[in-house]
Amino acid sequence: PTTPAPKGLPIMVKSHTSHPLDPLSAAEISVAVATVRAAGATPEVRDGMRFIEVVLVEPDKHVVALADAYFFPPFQPSLLQRTKGRPIIPGKLPPRQARLIVYNRKSNETSVWIVELSEDHAATRGGHHRAKVISSKVVPDVQPPMDAVEYAECEATVKNFPPFREAMKRRGIEDMDLVMVDPWNAGYYSEADAPSRRLSKPLVFCQSESDCPMENGYARPVEGLHILVDMQNMVVLEFEDRRLVPLPPVDPLRNYTRGVTRGGVDRIDVKPLHVIQPEGPSFRVDGHFVEWQKWSFRVGFTPREGLVIYSVSYLDGSRGRRPVAHRLSFVEMVVPYGDPNEPHYRKNAFDAGEDGLGKNAHSLKRGCDCLGYIKYFDAHYNNFTGGVETIENAVCLHEEDHGILWKHQDWRTGLAEVRRSRRLTVSFICTIANYEYGFFWHFYQDGKIEAEVKLTGILSLGALQPGETRKYGTMIAPGLYAPVHQHFFVARMNMAVDCKPGEAHNQVVEVNAKVEGPGKENIHNNAFYAEEELIRSEMEAMRDCNPHAARHWIVRNTRTVNRTGQLTGYKLVPGSNCLPLAGDEAFFLRRGAFVKHNLWVTRYAPDEMYPGGEFPNQNPRVGEGLATWVQQNRSLEEADVVLWYVFGVTHIPRLEDYPVMPVEHIGFMLMPHGFFNCSPAVDVPPNASVLDHKEDGMSTKAISNGLIAKL
């Protein structure tokens, strides 16, 4: 049933409670799980079902456009592509769909299901409602990500395994409550890791006895044990006590809770600092739709990626709401270690694809994780047995002052114009075993978008024999050793520079600064210039950073120009970066070929999401994912483009990274380049506290320390 489009904004019954891009609600997850479970062929199949991932199937872009045009405020009919005749507006959006990854614990079989939900499912608490199974298929030869339940079971299994207890006794440990068994995924290093079995190779640590509520067991790695666990049947398959390395001595500097650090005395001179927004924030939130300054976008969340940002656009005066990107997220990461010895050579965690950034997200706390006026979003996801878990305050949205935005002072008159920068920050933080990653997207008033990863948490440590040293890492404390490693992150950015949904009018240009040769046109030998080169196809689009050439990449609209006649664009400006330091034949590079280049560009395809493949763990196949897709060498001359920016940091551990590593930052920037006709930040008003002199009083009132007179 379709309705002819009315003139002006349509008035209609809002028959949809969920926007097509809203993450699945708790009820929808419940219904989807119940539907799939009910569809199991036999009671045994139904019993064996474990739920790895239940996520929204993101609809086609034209559905999103339709929803944004007529079904959800702010109604934006301008987002629809122009058609010859009067558009036909359907009275309803198509139903939402869920995609489920199901692992059958009895048959060791992985299957993918698509389920169609109805509005009822979103609105009511599931229970007896059933949705419709659209498709299901078995995916052979894979192992889906591990679940926290399996980790806990694995730990118990190992701790109850008599030879393990004996090995621990040989190391002087009898109290199994002190022992930590961290199951690490098997990865793929030889045929022995084939996905016909679901495997884990746990690492073992041992807390010392203390009253500390967060006693740092990672500071005492237990070395020399070979343990292989069948995670399907929860049995120890192989166990060997190969090498008796003494536990590192209990280190007085190992802990980090209040009052037990560095001699037990915390600093007492950090005076309070508050961020106060008396009129509330400058953003508006409606459901998952966010508007701030001239930016708007939608917040999403998946168990694998965590935060997803959709439909990023910038309101540009009479040009209206101009799209910049369809979808931004972190889709994979990998952390290869540089020590060739057991167990470190196997440390190559694909933390998104083997584990999940989103489902390991923290529940954030005002004042600790975030300052100022915070809008939190909760995240719902399925647990292993199909129940729904909620991470309260998983995503944080807030504003920050970011120093000076721009300034100029006239040297003749001494008059100055200065503006402060405000940014909108959307973020989440997750823990993967010992490490923490914070993923931040910052939106700026000058049109910039910054992606930032914050690395913190506890180093992955090893123990050494007394007197032993290794060139592959840093001695952190007596007997305690931290191997070198790299952290690589992949940001997937489906761009939409001045493209309405469905328009495929983008291209990517590489820019390199070039030294001009000497000659008649360059008699002073000072000349250089920026050379632009169109990236014509996917095989040309495997690019690496080159700071000396100021190399960057511009995503341009092929049909829209700015006032000087240049194509409008957004450029990707790298931050510090690196490439893998492992040899080309390293096993993790089979699954992780995507780290071999800093930039890849593909033509958008809805099923090309995870650069290391959907199931990187125990993956025996070569070149799955991004490196394979680009072999198609699709044209990029005018396309719906996806940027895959791969950025890494080489981490040579310091003593100062222990016991908890101070945050390291790494990231990159998306910047308008000829997108606007001039600085979009020029219309930011001066800070109100300049106009309102009462404000000045507010800050001077705070001056209570007589010593701090101006000198």
Next chain:
Amino acid sequence: PTTPAPKGLPIMVKSHTSHPLDPLSAAEISVAVATVRAAGATPEVRDGMRFIEVVLVEPDKHVVALADAYFFPPFQPSLLQRTKGRPIIPGKLPPRQARLIVYNRKSNETSVWIVELSEDHAATRGGHHRAKVISSKVVPDVQPPMDAVEYAECEATVKNFPPFREAMKRRGIEDMDLVMVDPWNAGYYSEADAPSRRLSKPLVFCQSESDCPMENGYARPVEGLHILVDMQNMVVLEFEDRRLVPLPPVDPLRNYTRGVTRGGVDRIDVKPLHVIQPEGPSFRVDGHFVEWQKWSFRVGFTPREGLVIYSVSYLDGSRGRRPVAHRLSFVEMVVPYGDPNEPHYRKNAFDAGEDGLGKNAHSLKRGCDCLGYIKYFDAHYNNFTGGVETIENAVCLHEEDHGILWKHQDWRTGLAEVRRSRRLTVSFICTIANYEYGFFWHFYQDGKIEAEVKLTGILSLGALQPGETRKYGTMIAPGLYAPVHQHFFVARMNMAVDCKPGEAHNQVVEVNAKVEGPGKENIHNNAFYAEEELIRSEMEAMRDCNPHAARHWIVRNTRTVNRTGQLTGYKLVPGSNCLPLAGDEAFFLRRGAFVKHNLWVTRYAPDEMYPGGEFPNQNPRVGEGLATWVQQNRSLEEADVVLWYVFGVTHIPRLEDYPVMPVEHIGFMLMPHGFFNCSPAVDVPPNASVLDHKEDGMSTKAISNGLIAKL
């Protein structure tokens, strides 16, 4: 007269009002100028004297140590080197000295004077007091920096020059009040620029008629004029109207004052955001001495460098106050342009040595330039005729919240420890003609020191003929063109890692990440490691960044170890960087050879301060400064070392950089590496607002917008 050292802290009459490192007071500048003027041989000499720079002669490090030990709080006798017997403490510090650069406008002669001041001079308003001339010498064949007075005189001279008025008339300009003549230093491009004459080659711009109080004249460059001004005698030496390029049309987007930007409507939705520190700041200031958290340092200021930071040390528990650096500052910068055409090829401003970062510093404003509780320092400097000028609020000192400092959440228990990062920021901002530079030093609780330069202001623009385009830049608006250029900055860091003043026990190690070859020890091909190489001498110390090798440099103490037995160190971690894109034969590289490498290391010598030489303007000599000093190839195996870190950004202008460029950031980091035994940030307490639940109320009270419910 000396006093034997008492046991414990000496109680003594505080006979010194100025610490040996305090910048010259207004009175001291006055006295020094009067003393030198009085010493002029004839009335004519005295009349011709113009004062380019009057600065403190920084005393030997042992004088500083003595002052810090016994004369100025906090008394730190531990800073003195250990001696065999009981130390002899002089009852007085040696007198302070001033160094003056004097330009004689009648004889075109530059001289350098050293004057000894007494305590009286610091304490009383100069006038009839005279100090003592210690030395004076003529420096042949140089031109010292230009002064603002000369700039103003030059502008008037050109505007009154009839052929110039005719040329402007040919361009349709009769109202000389609209015309801006920006004197640019001549630099050195041929024998015609020799310092036997004091020369300027001004650039001309023309405002349009408007009521705007900061009408942006830089948006209308006047091209095609060749003007050479004798700045000594203020006469136009050469004038040619070479090429009639039409003035760019008056651009509606050129201005940036409130209400006249982009159609005249400023944003109205930036809600106020206040930083409130109800108990005051966490820092203490006594004179120019600053203590914050465990950091302490002294604030200095010179007309050339602006902010100088002395005696940086970190209070490390029972190890006491551990020195990190003697002196940190920005000593030079240069901005070479890439267009080989007139007038752009001559744009290679050495903004410190030709002009002065400090004397062009802004008077900062609370709420605009800085938020929160601010401690400002004023700066005093001499003007051209010998008077004293004061820049109020030239240096800003304040604290900032800087997000998460560190975090770990235990995946078994869900317990989390998180700390917020507070940083102390010391900064100043200056204008050099059209451009603004902000220089920031950030001190962190985890022992990091960050140097950051913020670039903003107005692009140096040119006009093009209608229809003309150039590959050497970007068309910004109709007829308006911005050439590509680079900004290079030189941070000079006299390090003192665990060195008391006078101890020369540092060395510098280069670290490169290396891929391990395949082989028996690396069967998985995953191995890599960090290779350290001692930089043995100055000629070995010309180094460039290499992000793929994670290259960085560690300054180590040769005699102090951490608990694992490694030498204590601080590492210099580059941010994004580049090298010059000009040809090797470019003229500015004669004076600016220091930009040919990203890092230089020298053995400390008190007179080696300015890498492009003390007087880079019109300098005909080759390889003066840093590139020459290192030819001595002094040993660095155990030394008092100076790091010269040269960092640059290649600026390909965007339309969005106009009319005022949004801030770009560039910088680097000094980070402890085995300096501490563990993270020095581990003892930062949790944010008080977590402990005090009233705080929580404070933030929720601010929530007034009913729409912003949690979803």
